[in-house]
Amino acid sequence: xxxxxxxPANHCYLKTQISPRTKPLNTNLFQSSGHQYQKPSNKxxxxxxxxxxxxxxxxxxxxxxxxxxPLVVVGSANFDLFVEIDRPPKIxxxxxxxxxxxxxxxxxxxxxxxxGKLSYPTYFVGQVGEDAYGNLILDALKNGGVCVDNVRxxxxxxxxxxxxxxxxxxxxxxxxxxxxxxxGWPERLSDEDLKIVKNAGIVLLQRxxxxxxxxxxxxxxxSAGVMVILDAGGMDAPLPxxxxxxxxxxxxxxxxxxxxxxxxxxxxEQISQAALKCHKMGVKQVLVKLGSKGSALFVEGNNPINQxxxxxxxxxxxxxxxxxxxxxxxxxxxxxxxIKDCMRFAAAAASLCIRVKGAIPGMPDRSSVVDLLHSI
Numbered sequence: 001x002x003x004x005x006x007x008p009a010n011h012c013y014l015k016t017q018i019s020p021r022t023k024p025l026n027t028n029l030f031q032s033s034g035h036q037y038q039k040p041s042n043k044x045x046x047x048x049x050x051x052x053x054x055x056x057x058x059x060x061x062x063x064x065x066x067x068x069x070p071l072v073v074v075g076s077a078n079f080d081l082f083v084e085i086d087r088p089p090k091i092x093x094x095x096x097x098x099x100x101x102x103x104x105x106x107x108x109x110x111x112x113x114x115x116g117k118l119s120y121p122t123y124f125v126g127q128v129g130e131d132a133y134g135n136l137i138l139d140a141l142k143n144g145g146v147c148v149d150n151v152r153x154x155x156x157x158x159x160x161x162x163x164x165x166x167x168x169x170x171x172x173x174x175x176x177x178x179x180x181x182x183x184g185w186p187e188r189l190s191d192e193d194l195k196i197v198k199n200a201g202i203v204l205l206q207r208x209x210x211x212x213x214x215x216x217x218x219x220x221x222x223s224a225g226v227m228v229i230l231d232a233g234g235m236d237a238p239l240p241x242x243x244x245x246x247x248x249x250x251x252x253x254x255x256x257x258x259x260x261x262x263x264x265x266x267x268x269e270q271i272s273q274a275a276l277k278c279h280k281m282g283v284k285q286v287l288v289k290l291g292s293k294g295s296a297l298f299v300e301g302n303n304p305i306n307q308x309x310x311x312x313x314x315x316x317x318x319x320x321x322x323x324x325x326x327x328x329x330x331x332x333x334x335x336x337x338x339i340k341d342c343m344r345f346a347a348a349a350a351s352l353c354i355r356v357k358g359a360i361p362g363m364p365d366r367s368s369v370v371d372l373l374h375s376i
Contacts, residue, residue, distance in 0.1 A: 069121075070121040070199075071120055071123070071331065072123045073122065073327075074108065074197065075205060075206045075208060076107050076206060077128050077134075077160060078104075078161050079102055080102070080103050080161070080319075081101075081102055081161065082166055083164070084098040084166050085097050085167060086167070088173055105164075105358075107233050107323050108181075108204075110363070111327040112141060113140060117364065117366070118364075118369065122145065124148055124151060125150040126152075127180040129154055129180045130155055133161065144360070150196055154180040154183070156184075158179045158180065160176070162177065166319065166357070170318050172317065182209065185213050194217075197220045198221065199224070202228075204229050204327065205229070205231065207232060209234075214230070227248045229248065229249045229250075229251055230249070230251065232250065232257070247283050249283070249287055250285070251287040252286075257274045257288055261274040261278065263277060268296075279300040285297065285299050285300075289325055292309060295307045312351050312355050317356065317358065318354050320363070324346075324349050324362070325350040328345055328346040329345070348372045351372065
């Protein structure tokens with residue numbers, strides 16, 4: 001098996017040593033309370049492994065995860081302009097912000113950094129512009145222990161950005177400008193990018209990059225038996241059937257679930273019916289993020305699994321909480337945890353995220369998540 005090492009500069013160097021894989025990752029199905037749910041594939045293939053050298057990484061966790069295929073995130077990278085306001089402006093109104101701050105973000109970058117800070121080997125495939133904001137994002141990814149060798153600098157296109165309006169209660173509204181996330185992608189992804197995808201344990205996607213890119217990635221992963229989780233966050237355009245049919249797990253929040261299905265999602269029963277419609281649309285596993293009401297996993301033919309939130313003493317900023325939940329869930333799944341433990345691990349990570357301002361600054365390290373779980 002080929003082995004990769006992530007150097008302190010966060011470049012990935014291929015070693016020529018081939019070693020057998022000592023332990024299969026997972027079977028196609030796993031049991032939880034008598035039910036079956038899909039897990040990452042254990043199909044024998046050449047897997048790139050990463051040794052993550054990061055100040056945030058737990059050495060024991062790195063050693064434990066060394067012989068596991070990486071989590072590969074294909075998605076967006078933004079610089080986020082945070083403005084703190086008492087309330088959003090009305091039409092035609094100007095309001096003053098208390099403070100303003102620029103931070104790295106984007107759903108793809110958020111999820112990659114979360115995985116890296118949880119001491120799991122992580123690749124990020126995405127695009128930034130040839131500007132200072134692109135460097136800001138690359139530095140944030142590197143500091144999070146993420147391999148950035150598959151991040152492209154796009155000439156003549158600015159780095160994607162977002163305006164995050166943060167209210168005093170921690171809730172937010174976000175406006176996204178796609179920039180390099182939406183422009184300049186090659187018509188066909190490179191063989192190197194597709195190789196990384198096919199050699200992953202799990203691939204995470206979001207909808208802040210073109211659907212055509214997501215479809216290429218999802219199909220490549222599916223052809224190699226790699227599990228794909230699609231986060232519904234991003235563009236509000238209809239979800240292509242071709243993409244949904246190539247996805248193993250779909251993860252919307254309740255608003256996104258309602259928009260995509262055209263159904264009301266105000267109560268749990270309505271959410272259940274909307275998840276059932278997703279099953280009919282072609283995706284058999286639907287992981288719904290319910291904000292302050294927790295999360296629920298709906299798998300076709302099985303009873304739902306519900307996970308309440310792990311309350312935070314004070315909610316500072318909910319930006320990135322959903323990305324933290326999705327990435328932490330994927331990490332736990334890769335590590336072979338039972339499904340209920342995966343959801344609990346993800347809930348703990350999200351609880352820690354909302355206690356800090358900013359998505360990436362709020363991403364917790366593994367020891368913090370473990371300590372919180374031990375304390376409750």
